[in-house]
Amino acid sequence: MLYLGIGTSVEAAPSRVVSVNMCTDELLLLLARPEQITSVTHLAQDRHEFPFWRTGRRYPANDGSVVSVAGHRPDLILTMGGVARDRARLAERIGAEVVAIPFPQTLGDVENSVRTVAEALGREARGRQIIALLRHFTAERPDNPREVTFLSDSGYSFAESSLGAEWLTLAGARVPDGQGVRVTAETLLLDPPETVIRSDYRRGQTSRGQYWPGFRFIEGVPDTRIVYTDGRRWTCSGPSLLPEIRRLRAVLAR
Template sequence: MRILRAITIGLALVAGPLGAQTPPQRVAPEGAPARVVSMNLCTDQFALMLAAPDQLVSVSYISADPVTSPLADLAARYPLNYGSAEEIYLMRPDLVLAGPWTDPAALAMLRRLGLTVEQVDGISQLSDIPERLRRYGELLGRQAEAKTLIRQFETDLDALSAPPDGPRAILYFPNGYSLGEGTLSHELLTRAGFRNIATEITPSATGQIALELLVMAAPDLIIRDRPYPGASRAEELMHHPALAALIAAGAGHESGPDWACGTPRVIAALRALVEMREAMEGGS
């Protein structure tokens, strides 16, 4: 307790002068948080979509990475944080947004220091998205804006569906990981009219599918992550000649950042899949 009190006093002494240099602009609706910090890629995306001007103080550094973030250009305009309790406390937020897997030690310290921390569940299916938009709208005092996004999302989603009996497809990621039933990626794939053959191949206990099994299954479409710059052992498999030959014989597609986090931006991913299926069926 003495250590915590010392940390609190020390941080407050540092935060005081910083706060005097940058007084908060109270632009959020009355009763809503005026200084919001998001420390998770997915909470960043929803906050960037819904926050009022100057309401959002900082987002996580990963949201400025265009490989993983669908709103990287917008996120890069904000101060970026690296998820430490110390740096976030010094920003003097009255609301901290975190995901279910955010560092529990950092969150515990922020709560002990008296900050309001909200952990918001992730998205596992398309039907979760309207509810999450409502939740973020409530947290930010932006209910009207959330309702607008919900209406647009539901309208767009209703226009994009097909029976899942089209070309055979699979999601294949570094280290041979794939995704099957019960995941948002599977739902996007099947809603676009593809058959996800990950449900036909028996993966290992870790969810990996051996490249040999993938080659024998010969899917019509292989969906991969966009590769990061540089090299990693996890991604070596994605450059294997057998995989390249398989893609050349059928089709390949990069999932891209629109697939991330289950925001309304998945509509763009779904639309791209529908267009790809129509092109494949039209050419068959």
């Protein structure tokens, strides 16, 4: 993680926190006290994109830039990935600390993200609660995971070593050996899976994914079970997945 533009006391918890990335929106809304939150991105207010959109709409929206939050005079800016030099300089100019979280690659990285943001917010106890829940799910993962094919828009899936595949193990599922990040329609035709976990991300809207040949085929296979999942929670693959993992675990166990 990267800290830039220190403008607050390490003893005092920040009182005007903004997030300029949808994935840190998730962490902010899960970890902060409501009165600490000053602004979230416009994506956090979009019901098609974000699972907590109702909560996100309680706060002013920004467009993901430091310029768009400068008027709020934040003392802490949360983001994910790198921080461009001009953004860092602007944050320093307005007296804000920037905490940039790396994109998580493992469940351990998810823990680290929660811990880092919780510490920055002065909400360590809340962070420990979420980490403890994640570790409980990990300790109680089913011993004999069911092989499933996860399908997102246009047939995109999870490779064996991905964060998404790690989350699936907590639900009692595993991706097929040697599967890459995209499943072809030909693969489904030759070897139809017993279970498909299909993302419902923007399912109600017209998109090319809905007309991907693989979906048309697999929905006609009588021996294939299709389980829908809230695709918005998989976008960041952060702690908002915990209740969805609990639900999937129960569904797959039946």
